[in-house]
Amino acid sequence: MNAADTGFILICAALVMFMTPGLALFYGGMVRAKNVLGTVMHSMVILGVVSIVWAVIGYTLSFGTDIGGLIGGLDFFGLNGVGVEPKPGVDNLPHLAFMIFQCMFAVITPALITGAFAERIKFTGFLLFTILWVIFVYSPMCHWVWGGGWLAGLGALDFAGGAVVHMSSAASALACAIYLGKRSGYGKQPFMPHNLPLTVLGAAILWFGWFGFNAGSALAANGLAASAFTTTHMAAAAAAIGWMVVEWIHRGKPTTLGFVSGAVAGLVAITPAAGFVTVMPAIVIGLLAGGICYGGVLLKHLFGYDDSLDVVGIHGLGGTWGALATGLFATKAVNELGNDGLFFGNPGQLWVQFISVVATWAFCFVMTMILLKVVDVITGIRVSSEDENKGLDVSQHTEVGYQL
Amino acid sequence: MKKIEVITRPYKLDEVKEALTTAGIKGMTVSEVKGFGRQRGHTEVYRGAEYQVDFVPKVKIELVVEDALAAEIIKTIQNAARTGEVGDGKIFVSHIEDVVRIRTGETGNSAV
Numbered sequence: 426m427n428a429a430d431t432g433f434i435l436i437c438a439a440l441v442m443f444m445t446p447g448l449a450l451f452y453g454g455m456v457r458a459k460n461v462l463g464t465v466m467h468s469m470v471i472l473g474v475v476s477i478v479w480a481v482i483g484y485t486l487s488f489g490t491d492i493g494g495l496i497g498g499l500d501f502f503g504l505n506g507v508g509v510e511p512k513p514g515v516d517n518l519p520h521l522a523f524m525i526f527q528c529m530f531a532v533i534t535p536a537l538i539t540g541a542f543a544e545r546i547k548f549t550g551f552l553l554f555t556i557l558w559v560i561f562v563y564s565p566m567c568h569w570v571w572g573g574g575w576l577a578g579l580g581a582l583d584f585a586g587g588a589v590v591h592m593s594s595a596a597s598a599l600a601c602a603i604y605l606g607k608r609s610g611y612g613k614q615p616f617m618p619h620n621l622p623l624t625v626l627g628a629a630i631l632w633f634g635w636f637g638f639n640a641g642s643a644l645a646a647n648g649l650a651a652s653a654f655t656t657t658h659m660a661a662a663a664a665a666i667g668w669m670v671v672e673w674i675h676r677g678k679p680t681t682l683g684f685v686s687g688a689v690a691g692l693v694a695i696t697p698a699a700g701f702v703t704v705m706p707a708i709v710i711g712l713l714a715g716g717i718c719y720g721g722v723l724l725k726h727l728f729g730y731d732d733s734l735d736v737v738g739i740h741g742l743g744g745t746w747g748a749l750a751t752g753l754f755a756t757k758a759v760n761e762l763g764n765d766g767l768f769f770g771n772p773g774q775l776w777v778q779f780i781s782v783v784a785t786w787a788f789c790f791v792m793t794m795i796l797l798k799v800v801d802v803i804t805g806i807r808v809s810s811e812d813e814n815k816g817l818d819v820s821q822h823t824e825v826g827y828q829l
Numbered sequence: 830m831k832k833i834e835v836i837t838r839p840y841k842l843d844e845v846k847e848a849l850t851t852a853g854i855k856g857m858t859v860s861e862v863k864g865f866g867r868q869r870g871h872t873e874v875y876r877g878a879e880y881q882v883d884f885v886p887k888v889k890i891e892l893v894v895e896d897a898l899a900a901e902i903i904k905t906i907q908n909a910a911r912t913g914e915v916g917d918g919k920i921f922v923s924h925i926e927d928v929v930r931i932r933t934g935e936t937g938n939s940a941v
Contacts, residue, residue, distance in 0.1 A: 615880040615881075615882070617873060617875060617880060618875055672874075672877065675877065676874045676877065676879065678874065680874055680875070682875055682876060683876065683877075686876060719877060722876045722877055723877050726878070735876060
């Protein structure tokens with residue numbers, strides 16, 4: 426066990442934890458005032474509920490002994506056997522440190538989905554859906570990529586969660602947006618962000634926390650962590666600029682929301698690549714992510730689904746681009762446990778990345794559709810139109826965000 | 830007595846208030862309103878989606894004056910609030926039947 430690594434990973438776990446309240450504010454500022462608490466509550470309640478689910482069953486399904494490449498066994502059910510001694514295979518950390526670091530990823534991933542069903546989901550349905558999603562979608566995905574499952578066996582590269590976190594939540598978000606349908610008045614009334622300074626604060630917290638997310642995925646306080654930290658930051662900066670420039674040309678003015686959305690898009694895109702690429706490619710990945718995700722946001726108008734807070738446009742397209750970009754720019758010079766990408770003489774990696782993209786989108790989309798149907802039958806999933814009109818704050822929580 | 834209702838640009842409020850108090854007005858009521866006339870609204874853009882906002886924020890100033898002072902007060906307001914651009918606003922003048930000072934019970938011009 427290594428003291429520096431342990432200290433570093435615990436700090437990183439705290440940084441990633443902070444991203445969930447950050448996300449709450451990022452999303453909260455973008456909805457209408459009557460839904461601010463309902464939106465913030467989604468992320469906060471996930472912090473509570475998913476943490477417990479993770480401890481009881483999520484961790485073991487993700488990281489227990491592999492069964493057929495598809496799921497982990499129940500060896501760690503209720504954190505049985507998870508103590509201060511290292512996990513076999515991760516010798517430098519107390520097992521609990523590894524588990525709690527992973528816990529924060531399991532928490533933020535379902536929180537990302539909440540952006541797709543903002544302003545119209547029933548709280549009871551949302552709770553049930555989230556619990557089921559962590560068990561039946563997140564844990565398998567986590568196992569496939571990081572727990573020794575089949576995608577890892579194939580050699581798919583995902584440093585910090587491009588597939589496990591971003592593509593999975595985006596594919597699920599798409600299913601939610603389609604299943605729940607559009608918000609009442611969508612397209613006819615203007616739905617404008619009610620508090621963009623809150624959104625900017627949230628985005629800043631996300632950027633900050635992402636250092637824990639990506640650098641911490643090195644699982645050690647070492648050169649690789651420094652490399653991942655740097656690529657993360659530079660990709661975010663480049664993407665923010667990229668989005669801003671595209672929007673400036675397209676709509677005539679640069680917007681604050683556009684700039685921070687671009688930063689998030691870059692952070693998403695660099696997530697799978699952070700510990701496999703060098704800095705200049707990271708800047709390219711970020712720059713293109715800014716433009717691609719700007720286009721991704723416009724997709725919903727083209728296809729007619731109401732992805733309220735652009736989970737698909739940013740996390741879906743950003744994560745997909747990042748996964749493929751890893752197949753282009755990865756180099757063993759940065760991380761010998763990774764692989765070389767197409768630009769370093771190994772086109773095969775791009776193909777493996779492509780498979781991971783398709784598998785993730787397909788599994789998460791279909792599984793989520795099934796879960797939504799199940800939840801709809803048990804508790805119902807969409808609020809009544811009267812409740813939607815009153816707003817989630819009053820109808821779901823008997824609270825008002827701003828007593829002005 | 831006349832009620833004078835002014836709808837004009839929010840940033841002109843201070844100037845109008847100063848001009849009125851200099852002219853001897855002892856009180857007024859101010860509210861934040863929104864509306865449109867010939868002045869068009871503006872466009873807002875959020876993540877590439879354009880929204881046309883028709884309503885423009887304005888300020889409404891209400892005051893009651895003795896009949897004899899009305900014309901002079903209206904001129905004072907106009908001079909303070911005018912910019913010459915579309916969106917300067919309007920002044921509505923209506924007849925007030927009676928005014929009561931709640932504390933003393935005075936009515937009519939002495940209550941204004």
